[in-house]
Amino acid sequence: MKAWQLDRLGGELRFNDVRTPEPRPGSVLVRIEASALMSYLKAYVEGKLPVYNPPPGPFTIGTNGVGVIAAVGRDVWHLKPGQRVVLSSHFVAPENVEDPAQILIGLTSSPDAAAVLADWPDGTLAEYALMPVAAVTPADGLEKFDATELVTIGRCIIPFGGLLRGRLAAGETLVVNGATGAYGTAAVLLGVAMGATSVIAAGRNRSALEAVADAGGPRVVPVTLAGEVQKDARALRDASGGGAHMAFDMVGQARDPNSTLSALHSLRRGGRLVLMGSMTTELPLPYTAVMLNSWEILGQFMYPVSAYRRLLDLLRSGLLDISAIRPRVFPLADLRQAMEAAATAGNLECIVIQP
Known part of the structure; x- marks a missing residue:
């Protein structure tokens, strides 16, 4: 498959041919239909945001997306191949401990969560993404939204976490x-x-x-x-x-x-x-x-794991109207141009990559 890989912050960003991941326990392989860019992705890639701690070695960048499950690993009981899903970069280690580590897949972690990020380094700016099941939310009943429209919901999930907290x-x-x-x-x-x-x-x-x-x-x-x-x-x-x-x-x-x-x-x-x-x-x-x-x-940092389900319920019911957030779509190969656009995009514009 094709994937945008970064060897280090400020290093070389390449559009590589890489092996399509195989599902592993507790994961799903998703064929990416759309991924929305952060406004600061270009600065991140160029190494201008030193506060971020990326995965070690070459990794696929990209933090969110919409896609269709291509295959599931062992210990996955509810998600099914062919199911449309929304992907979250925020992942909390699913262990019953006082303070489980949390990361942003394809982006960063705190130093004490580096081992988790090394285990789940790769994001969504690729043709396929392997994701832990806790970062995947079914998008059933939202067929009226095409992928480039639905992916703009990622603009809402972080503030939704704050409004829930409040x-x-x-x-x-x-x-x-x-x-x-x-x-x-x-x-x-x-x-x-x-x-x-x-x-x-x-x-x-x-x-x-x-x-x-x-x-x-x-x-x-x-x-x-x-x-x-x-x-x-x-x-x-x-x-x-x-x-x-x-x-x-x-x-x-x-x-x-x-x-x-x-x-x-x-x-x-x-x-x-x-x-x-x-x-x-x-x-x-x-x-x-x-x-x-x-x-x-x-x-409040980010959002609880249940937040995406509740957010999609607001969208499904018609209570949340995201039509004002306009997607501007670029093909996967044009990521560099898209990053430039994301850096200057307005608050009602969302830069979207589509494989």
Whole structure:
């Protein structure tokens, strides 16, 4: 089969002929129909993200996908050949221990999980991928979506993990900070799907916020942030009818903490703030305000193994509308061009590779 293999970060990326994997216990071999690219894949390949710990030796890159099971290994009882599935890069070691290792297949792991990544190094930018069963979710009942449309659901799974962590409930008000980023926009669409009374889309680009509001519908309220904590917090509180039940922070590489602090101060008493973004500085927490308001601050990395099933249920039921996220499709051989496109793609555009 054909596969895009990287020998090391900053090393040579080659479109290789490699042996098609054989199923092993607890795995399925999937014929890839589509894979969506991360915006930072080019920087990752070029070695500009040294925080990442890749698998040892040449490995197939790619982090998610949609495909059809070609074969199953031993100790696989429910998944069947011919079944359409969605693939996740997030894999947690299935051992009954206090803190099982977790990795992102085809991408990275923490140093203490390197052995797991060495065992499951290869991702989805290939004609076939061998995946552990815990990273595979049946996509039955979604035949109306072709593979290039369905694969865009990967844009939603990470923020969905954060909204689950924050216990977003129907009838609540949600503030999304960083709403004009790819994951922030997906969080807005998810908030609507999960029954939020209103979703406050917060960011600094007014025209981009209005586009997000158009995509999300009448329950989405755009709020342009000025960078002043108390002023922005008041605007968010006013937009949410006196204070939000939950704030979801998905800022990317923020150089100052102001918008995150504004989201925190937008909460009503007993509100929750979920942190899933990234920041290049410290977050100074107002101890007394957090205590007096009974605010809850939650960090979240990725999502539980059950999240993809629940996310696909939202899509299957029609509650989640992903039609605003437009796939732009490249053939597998044109990965280099696709990586360039992904680096500059807008929040409502998804760069997709199709073998």
